[in-house]
Structure formats: C-alpha cells, structure tokens
Amino acid sequence: MAEMRRVTAICNGTAIDHIPSGHALQLLKMLRLDVGRSNPISLVMNVPSGKMGRKDVLKIEDRELNQEELDRLALIAPKASVAIIRNYAVAEKRRIDLGEELVNIARCSFSNCITQNPNEPLPHRLRVISAEPLEIRCAYCGRGQDVDEVADYIL
C-alpha cells in the first residue's frame, strides 16, 4: 500500500484510511483530540489511491476511537475506512455512520439563525435530509447547508 512506504505500521490504535484528499487536518479538528498533548499521530496527505485518485490517511497510536467520535467524521469523510489495530493486526473494522442528525458537530452557517448567539445553550443540530447526495439542513431554522463549506463551521 502506498502509504505504508510513508508511515510505519502502528502497534495499537486507530487507522483511518480513504479520507478525501486534503481533509485530514479537518478530521483531526473534528475528533477534538488535544493534538499538543495526545498520543503519537501520523498524518499522510495527498497520497495516490487506486480508488480515490488521491487520499489522506490518519493513524492515532494507543487510542481506539469510539463510534460516537467516528460518526463526527461523516460530514467530511463518509466513506473513510476505519480499522482498530491491536498488536499490529486489524482487530476490528468500523464504519462511519452519518445517522439522521448531527448534534454539536457543526453549526448552522446562516447568519440569522437563532443558534448564532453563542450564549444560547441548546446543542447545534443539523438534520440529514439525504446521504447521497449529501443534503443537510439546520434543525432549527431549516436552512440548507452548503456541503462544500460545512467544514468551515465545524465546532
């Protein structure tokens, strides 16, 4: 595999493959890992991929991401493949599930939405209207969100 030439295998942790090229840093942000103090993280960007042309890969050592954390990635990388690695072998494969609603993952982009007031305490909720093609709307104001810009509104 192309990325194996660039990043060594990890002993234990989580490997996220087939991330759309150029988005690995956003994914790291969405995972809300304290990058400065976290476990070792390997990040590969824009490597050739048979399936995708180019892709990013992320490996997080000694940390098994749970399903809730992984589902946060659905907005950017719905088709990423996730492997939980134990003792250098794939112990589990996990899917990223977009679900019906994204709670506190991204905020509505509409400037007049009630959720624009940062003091309002209720969670940000984006409803998934359709997964393919991806269509999401704010659960409060109903505005459709520009899928290409949604990464800019990640919480």
Add this chain to the structure above:
Amino acid sequence: MADLITMDDLTNEEIVELLDTAQRLLPVAKGDVYAPLLQGKVLGNLFFENSTRTRMSFETAMKRLGGEVLNLSSIGSSVAKGETLYDTMQMVNGYSDIAVIRHPRQGAAQYSADAVEIPILNAGDGAGNHPTQTMLDLFTIREAHGTLEGLNVMLVGDLRFGRTTHSLSHALVRFGATLMLVSPKSLRMPAEIVSDLRARGKDVTETENLSAEINSADVIYMTRIQKERFPDEDEYTKVAGTYKLTAGDLDGAKGSMIVMHPLPRVNELCASVDSTKHARYFEQAFNGVPTRMALLCRSLGIKVPKKVA
C-alpha cells in the same frame, strides 16, 4: 406537546379538521357567543418583533375563549439586557400554559419548543415560517372557493424573506395547487423551498411578471417587500415598488378570484382594489381569530364541541 412550528407539523386531515373547528368557533370569534373553553389557561404572547394582527388576534382568540394573556416584548424586558432566548423561555414555561412566539431570528420557534415543556406556536421566525398565518389564509381560501383542492395561486412580492409565503406554499402544494411565484430576481423563493415544492410533483413556475397570469388565477396573494429584512437600504430601494396591483389590473380576472394580503401593505396593493369584489384581505385578517382559537384549543388538548353554544 402539540407545537406548531412549520406546516409539516400538521397532516392535511388535521388542517381540514382545524378549519372545521375554526368554522364552528366563528360566532365566538365575533363575540356573538361566549364559550369559555380555555378558562383558567394562560397564554404567553411573546413578540420580539413588531406585530399588529397576529398579536391582537391571538389575544382576542384567548380572551373570547375565557383565557388570560401575558404579553412580553423585547423592549422593556430582560431580553433588552441580553437574556438568552433559552432563559426567557424557562420563565414563560413557569408562567403560562402555552406560548406564541414571534422572533427576528430564524429557528427561534423550534429552539423555544426544544427548550420548554409547554406547547409553542410559531407566530413568525425571521424569514422562516408563519404557520398560524397559513391556517387563516387557508380558511379564507376555503371560505371563498369552497375547497382547498387544485387551485391556481399566484404568490407575489418578497418571496425570499416573506415567511407567510414560505408556509403557505408548502401547504398549498399538498392540496394540489398550481403555484406561480412572482418576484424580483433578488427576492426569489429560497432554493430549498422551491425544491421541496417541486418534489411534491406540482407545477411551480417562477417569474418576474405579475400581469401574465392574473386572468387564470383563483387566488392572488400579494406581499409587502419588507424593508426591515434588507441589510442595505440601497438594495431595498432597487426593488421597492416593483409590483403595484390596481383595480384596473383585475378587469379580466375570474369572477371568483380573490386578492389576499397578510398586511401591512405599503404600495403593492392599491386602495382601488378594496372596493372590488375580489378584495378579501380585511376578512382574512379577521379570520386570524377563529383559526387561532382552533389552534390554541388543539395545542392545549381542549376538545371543541360539535355545537358551540
């Protein structure tokens, strides 16, 4: 709790049932009969944005049914001190049995409904929805045409920010209406709404030309170009006064065609129309009372008897 945030909260059957209930409540709305169905209930009337008809008709509706009303506006309340909507709603939740909310921010009604236990009726959230207006619009249309099914309806004016047309168009296509959306290019109906309307498989045409289809219309629904929604006055000036409907424009219209307007009007609907047989907007404004009575009863779980004595 039976909130009403968008027209999606009501099925077609529920809409018709509510209109029937409103019809039965007409004598109460007019003050001819006193029916204290909501005695002991308190309505929180929360208007964070200006209103004449919606606020007064909700208050009349509640009072004619024997209920009490608490009024709150952003001026003179803690909202002016920067209180969050969430906190304000916690207070309202304690002081009243049901709340009506109008707010300049879109999504405020759904947000309020999520924040509290009591039922919430959306009386307009920014440029979002205004479903209780839609109910009185449908009542007016049914009163004139005897049906809601299969009508040709022109929605005219500010369709981008005009929340009344957002809710009304959603409801009308569900009853098989053919819609003609007439607006300046910069004030077209939001794309997601047009996409929803077309997904219902109905004819939805967008045009800038008001006069073309007047003669085939069953309903012409005029709206004001809302100065307060424009961030920039120059942008407003460019489109203000685009449409002016006069009595003369209606010469070739169907005899049964009605002209509606959620009011207030500025100059898009000339006073000359008032004296034609087509004008229906003042009755429309009154119809807010019986329809809002029906909605208050529904949300409070109060059954309106078949015969209101």
